[in-house]
Amino acid sequence: MSVATVSHVMNGRAEELGFSPDTAQRVRRAAKAVGYIPRAAARAFRYQSSKVIALFFPDLPVSLRLPVFNEVLTGCIDAARARGHFILPVPISANPYEVVEETLREVELAGAVCRADPSMEPAGELLSRSEVPTAWINTGGEAVPGPGCASLGIDEARGVRDMLDRIDTDSVARPVVLLGPGRRSDRVRPFLERFPQAQILTAQGWLSDDARLSANAAVEQGADLFFTGNDQLGVGVLEVLHERGRNVPGDVQVFSFGDVESGPAALLGLSSVKWPVNELGALAAAAVIEGGSAPSPLVTTLPTCANLRSTTRLR
Known part of the structure; x- marks a missing residue:
């Protein structure tokens, strides 16, 4: 069996070049026996293609x-x-x-x-x-x-606007936006349009532990609606509210941005804007x-x- 035949079969061209199924099978069995795997780089060079x-x-x-x-x-x-x-x-x-x-x-x-x-x-x-x-x-x-x-x-703005249109915002007196570090994205704009008086807080990071210090202070000041820049920050807010005995959503409403599949939002019942x-x-x-x-x-x-x-x- 020629080197060319082996090369063509191992690079997936057996049917294209008319090799019999028996020949192709013999080549693959021999390759498996010696542990041979065709190199992708060499194949890309040979056929001028890359995957x-x-x-x-x-x-x-x-x-x-x-x-x-x-x-x-x-x-x-x-x-x-x-x-x-x-x-x-x-x-x-x-x-x-x-x-x-x-x-x-x-x-x-x-x-x-x-x-x-x-x-x-x-x-x-x-x-x-x-x-x-x-x-x-x-x-x-x-x-x-x-x-x-x-x-x-x-x-990003569309889902936040949708959330605000569907939840109870009429009685909100002390809204809070809790973000992590970095630039402020479009997701915040609809919230600030609805609540120009909203308090804007920036945590040191984007994880739940980062939310706790900022959330503690806001809860003490009577915050009754939190919008967090991602689900992890929302989890941190929920932890603080639970520790302080605040009723969610009766006393305080919380929603986040992200709603990653199999993430914390769905597991904890956290309202969230789906980020696709x-x-x-x-x-x-x-x-x-x-x-x-x-x-x-x-x-x-x-x-x-x-x-x-x-x-x-x-x-």
Whole structure:
């Protein structure tokens, strides 16, 4: 049996090139016996194709227990796997241009998914010059059309507005917004429009323990509605209210932003606005893989929606 025959069978071209099922089976049995696995890099070089999509994600949180990166990543992985591709996560903590340049030098990419961020603009130009199909994702705002095969975003304000329209806000006297560090995103705007007098608190981090100090002070001052920037902060607020014997939602209502699947919101009955970052990742990966056949770039903004549970009162 020739080397060429073995190579073609192991690279999945047996049927295409007309090899008999018996021949293909004999090659695979022999390969399994010696533990041979075809190298993806060599296959990409031989057939001028790659199955690797890079996920470039700048500005990662200090704790990867926060769901945004993991949710985007798993969405990308699921969509890529369903289409015979693989995701290479590339967190960016240094100069984005240098990180992307090094990745292009070391890996043959089929495409890239990038978080839309001003720091990524030079790197985006490099990807464009390198003819790498690229999808840009904005996890905290609407899609902004630009270079690449797709521009995707999330309408954060819509779900918060939906929540406020459905819960009892008429009797609210001391509303509080509790956020973590970083820039203030669109999710806060509808709350401040509804409650211009709202107290804005910033915790030291985005985890439940970070919420406790700020929440304690606000509860002492009579806060009767908390909106937290993510589910973990909402959990911290609920813990404080429970310790202080406050009735939820009778005395104090609480809702958060995130509602990650299998996360704390559903488990604890926390009302939360669904943040579709998993769907965003899946759509981005699919757009990169299928973008070559699209007549024009995909520009889509995904909606958020309110999931009311036991920590809020209906209007």
